[in-house]
Amino acid sequence: MTTDPDALTRRRFLGASVAASGLAIAGLAGCSFGPSSTKDPSIETGEQKPWGGEVDEQGLAKPDVTFTDMNGEPFPFVEKTKGKLALLFFGYTNCPDVCPVTLSSLNRALDQIGNGPGSDPMVLFVGVDIARDTPEQLQTYLGRINPTFLGLTGTEKVIAEANRQVFNGPIAIEEPDENGEYAVIHSSKVFAYSPTDDLAHRYYPGSDVRPQTWVQDLPRLAKGRYT
Amino acid sequence: MTPSPRPLLVALALAACVLVGTAACGSGDGAGTAAAQGGEVASGRVTVDGATIDWPANPRVAAVRMVVRNGTGTPDVLRSVSSPVAETVTVHRTDTDAQGRSVMTEQAELAIPARSSVTFEPGGLHVMLTGITRDLEVGDDVELTLTFEHAGVVDATAEVVEPGASGTGGDGSGGTHDH
Numbered sequence: 001m002t003t004d005p006d007a008l009t010r011r012r013f014l015g016a017s018v019a020a021s022g023l024a025i026a027g028l029a030g031c032s033f034g035p036s037s038t039k040d041p042s043i044e045t046g047e048q049k050p051w052g053g054e055v056d057e058q059g060l061a062k063p064d065v066t067f068t069d070m071n072g073e074p075f076p077f078v079e080k081t082k083g084k085l086a087l088l089f090f091g092y093t094n095c096p097d098v099c100p101v102t103l104s105s106l107n108r109a110l111d112q113i114g115n116g117p118g119s120d121p122m123v124l125f126v127g128v129d130i131a132r133d134t135p136e137q138l139q140t141y142l143g144r145i146n147p148t149f150l151g152l153t154g155t156e157k158v159i160a161e162a163n164r165q166v167f168n169g170p171i172a173i174e175e176p177d178e179n180g181e182y183a184v185i186h187s188s189k190v191f192a193y194s195p196t197d198d199l200a201h202r203y204y205p206g207s208d209v210r211p212q213t214w215v216q217d218l219p220r221l222a223k224g225r226y227t
Numbered sequence: 228m229t230p231s232p233r234p235l236l237v238a239l240a241l242a243a244c245v246l247v248g249t250a251a252c253g254s255g256d257g258a259g260t261a262a263a264q265g266g267e268v269a270s271g272r273v274t275v276d277g278a279t280i281d282w283p284a285n286p287r288v289a290a291v292r293m294v295v296r297n298g299t300g301t302p303d304v305l306r307s308v309s310s311p312v313a314e315t316v317t318v319h320r321t322d323t324d325a326q327g328r329s330v331m332t333e334q335a336e337l338a339i340p341a342r343s344s345v346t347f348e349p350g351g352l353h354v355m356l357t358g359i360t361r362d363l364e365v366g367d368d369v370e371l372t373l374t375f376e377h378a379g380v381v382d383a384t385a386e387v388v389e390p391g392a393s394g395t396g397g398d399g400s401g402g403t404h405d406h
């Protein structure tokens with residue numbers, strides 16, 4: 001994979017040309033994104049525990065792009081995840097807070113679920129910081145949390161396009177400090193794609209999700225439910 | 228997490244939130260909540276409790292969670308943190324912006340109100356260690372030096388814990404030790 005040296009320039013948006021239009025679209029989408037947060041405020045009544053995240057009745061389509069997997073092989077997202085419970089989110093391996101919290105929360109939940117429905121979702125982490133998130137780096141990084149998690153990367157164009165298609169705000173690479181360290185601003189939403197219709201009817205703000213939320217929701221999501 | 232406060236304490240906590248504004252009270256994400264709690268009222272010291280670090284997936288980057296308690300009657304300010312294991316140590320808060328993106332903002336002067344505590348927890352406040360110079364293992368102790376405007380230098384130890392185990396707030400073994 002070739003690394004675009006421009007990716008290191010200061011405070012710029014990944015795939016700037018597409019990102020600009022993505023912003024406008026994301027704005028519109030924010031208004032029409034389903035009847036929005038029908039978070040169930042009811043305390044658990046029998047089997048029905050409240051859902052985490054936000055619901056989107058209409059459902060959001062998968063990004064129709066071909067990523068690169070951790071072996072450097074093409075990963076046509078729609079095809080590879082068809083009919084599976086797939087959890088997709090965007091992050092970067094130098095992310096100190098939200099990304100590892102989200103991944104380890106999922107890992108702890110899977111430990112608790114053990115086996116049965118919801119125990120083997122495809123967890124797909126897109127490394128958006130292409131200069132540092134190489135396939136090898138993704139492999140090492142995810143391997144330290146859960147070796148079944150899949151790392152995806154791609155060209156700047158592919159990642160920006162995928163990010164745009166899920167209506168995430170544009171990815172912005174911050175200015176490096178004196179040690180060359182830099183942060184990347186990215187959406188922390190986790191999209192849960194249904195195995196039944198391949199649409200995301202639920203998404204979860206990454207920083208908010210505790211293992212217990214996944215323990216409750218993954219088995220239901222695995223059955224194609226979202227409400 | 229801390230036990231549910233009684234109504235009076237809730238009121239005090241809300242007052243503390245108003246006082247410190249956005250610096251210590253997350254916008255509904257539960258991050259960095261300042262709450263008056265019985266424990267620190269009488270201590271007369273600024274202490275660090277339950278400092279933990281998730282074993283990092285990226286060995287060069289990690290985040291410290293802890294509770295900073297101001298048991299004095301004087302509002303204090305956390306000015307800096309350092310650690311021998313990291314090239315750079317920064318106090319950050321993660322927020323979600325209008326576009327749903329995670330943004331970290333440096334907290335160069337973090338207010339620690341009198342007789343209150345500030346919680347560093349996942350998705351909120353964290354002490355970010357970058358350029359970590361040695362491999363951390365679960366169970367390792369990491370030395371931290373916090374410098375406050377009034378309390379001066381407070382040393383603390385953060386324990387490296389299993390990924391996802393940090394941020395339980397005050398229940399860990401890490402914390403302040405005598406200088």
Ligand SMILES: [Cu+2]
Nearest residue numbers: 096319331355
């Ligand atoms: Cu940070």
